Amino acid sequence: QKEVEQNSGPLSVPEGAIASLNCTYSDRVSQSFFWYRQYSGKSPELIMSIYSNGDKEDGRFTAQLNKASQYVSLLIRDSQPSDSATYLCAVNFNSNSGYALNFGKGTSLLVTP
Amino acid sequence: DTGVSQDPRHKITKRGQNVTFRCDPISEHNRLYWYRQTLGQGPEFLTYFQNEAQLEKSRLLSDRFSAERPKGSFSTLEIQRTEQGDSAMYLCASSFSAGTYEQYFGPGTRLTVT
Numbered sequence: 570q571k572e573v574e575q576n577s578g579p580l581s582v583p584e585g586a587i588a589s590l591n592c593t594y595s596d597r598v599s600q601s602f603f604w605y606r607q608y609s610g611k612s613p614e615l616i617m618s619i620y621s622n623g624d625k626e627d628g629r630f631t632a633q634l635n636k637a638s639q640y641v642s643l644l645i646r647d648s649q650p651s652d653s654a655t656y657l658c659a660v661n662f663n664s665n666s667g668y669a670l671n672f673g674k675g676t677s678l679l680v681t682p
Numbered sequence: 683d684t685g686v687s688q689d690p691r692h693k694i695t696k697r698g699q700n701v702t703f704r705c706d707p708i709s710e711h712n713r714l715y716w717y718r719q720t721l722g723q724g725p726e727f728l729t730y731f732q733n734e735a736q737l738e739k740s741r742l743l744s745d746r747f748s749a750e751r752p753k754g755s756f757s758t759l760e761i762q763r764t765e766q767g768d769s770a771m772y773l774c775a776s777s778f779s780a781g782t783y784e785q786y787f788g789p790g791t792r793l794t795v796t
Binding site: 573601603605611612613614615618620657659661668669670671672673674675 | 715717723724725726727740771782783784785786787
């Protein structure tokens with residue numbers, strides 16, 4: 570069973586702090602990793618993708634990937650109340666047949682003013 | 683560049699009725715995916731198309747579910763003989779078939795079966 574695991578939270582951080590969101594996955598051959606943000610009642614919004622080991626930065630967001638440890642994380646610097654949402658980790662397990670994404674249950678982030 | 687659109691946004695139906703949802707992908711994208719999301723869970727993959735070909739179906743897609751993409755553009759997802767357990771958000775996403783494979787989601791169709 571291929572799985573994506575996230576701590577459900579809620580993770581509470583003060584405004585201006587760094588929020589750190591973590592995700593582990595079960596399949597060593599996974600190639601593609603994504604972070605989505607989902608506000609309550611809305612659909613997931615892609616915020617980061619990462620494909621190789623190391624860090625990838627985009628504005629206030631940094632994704633980190635460690636394939637040996639089967640671990641991917643998302644750092645949000647200078648957290649704002651508008652960042653309060655559920656963050657979904659998604660992994661493409663690179664199966665022979667398709668490109669389906671496997672999602673974790675999401676981590677709820679609350680940024681307090 | 684318009685995003686993925688879905689119609690309707692909300693659907694309330696009685697158990698046993700059939701429902702059909704539509705998805706229009708981003709115009710340059712030739713891959714189209716359907717997912718289902720229930721409260722407190724991440725989206726679960728249902729099926730995907732490359733152009734008009736349905737290339738993968740999840741075991742979640744029972745025989746009451748059928749999806750089509752007849753001309754490789756928009757797609758429909760039909761649920762026959764709806765059950766209360768079908769109540770969920772049905773999400774459509776699209777992507778290119780080469781490059782980064784990033785999937786972009788539409789706003790979803792929220793189905794309530796009473």
